[in-house]
Amino acid sequence: MTFQNIKWEKEENIGIITLNRPKALNSLSRELFAELEAVLDEIAKNPDIRAFIITGGPRADGRPCFCAGADLKQESTETRPIEQIIFDTLMSMNTRVNATGLAGSRSVFDDLCQIPKISIAAIDGVCTAGGLELALSCDIILVSETAQISDLHVKNLGLIGGGAATTRLARRVGVSKAIELTCTCDVINGQEAHRIHFANQVYAPDKLVEEAKTMARKIASMRPAATAMAKATCRAIYDMDYNMAYRYTDACSMAIHLGEMDWREKHGGFQGAKV
Numbered sequence: 512m513t514f515q516n517i518k519w520e521k522e523e524n525i526g527i528i529t530l531n532r533p534k535a536l537n538s539l540s541r542e543l544f545a546e547l548e549a550v551l552d553e554i555a556k557n558p559d560i561r562a563f564i565i566t567g568g569p570r571a572d573g574r575p576c577f578c579a580g581a582d583l584k585q586e587s588t589e590t591r592p593i594e595q596i597i598f599d600t601l602m603s604m605n606t607r608v609n610a611t612g613l614a615g616s617r618s619v620f621d622d623l624c625q626i627p628k629i630s631i632a633a634i635d636g637v638c639t640a641g642g643l644e645l646a647l648s649c650d651i652i653l654v655s656e657t658a659q660i661s662d663l664h665v666k667n668l669g670l671i672g673g674g675a676a677t678t679r680l681a682r683r684v685g686v687s688k689a690i691e692l693t694c695t696c697d698v699i700n701g702q703e704a705h706r707i708h709f710a711n712q713v714y715a716p717d718k719l720v721e722e723a724k725t726m727a728r729k730i731a732s733m734r735p736a737a738t739a740m741a742k743a744t745c746r747a748i749y750d751m752d753y754n755m756a757y758r759y760t761d762a763c764s765m766a767i768h769l770g771e772m773d774w775r776e777k778h779g780g781f782q783g784a785k786v
Contacts, residue, residue, distance in 0.1 A: 554628055562728075575657065631653060634701075654714075661692070665694055
């Protein structure tokens, strides 16, 4: 598949997805979602890809940008009421898409949560609305000091975003802080994003992508079954009560130990395994 709205690169056993709509601040069009879905399918099926990064290419003027949200201008020439355009756009963002249009009910954001590979969002520049939803769906968030992170739905559109963004934001930064950010629409930089635990790490702008690659390679060097189990059991706390999550994690731990001896015999141990 030829990509027009993203760049897709593989470096050894990691992948790098770069949103690439410089004139539209990497906004999320239907076509971009279709391409993103195709890449996620490839990542899920390709055993050689162990971890992957999602980042944004620079704006047309060279300034950094992650993603400015849904592409509402895509449908601005239509005669539908703006409320209907907004609703349909949000629905398309929360629905599985492919090259032929909408197909199914699971969102791209949910795919990021469920794919058994570790995803890393690397954010510099503008990250708002749908861009925030995309970042919150990733397993790990890294930011630059110059990142500009916000949720402008309430201010600009008089609604809240899709992709369970408010819920996912509250899980990361706490309920009270999530309400503050969502309802004031304040923009925070990378240092503040790290301070409130929105971001795992913060880096200088020129170090962000390389640091993301370093982390991805480190994760990719581990046993794939173990990192997949770690992701599944960590995320289980969102979907299960404590006792159920405890039992689920214990069962996963027992299951992965069943293959421990075979793994050791084939690869000489776990530390730094390169397969």
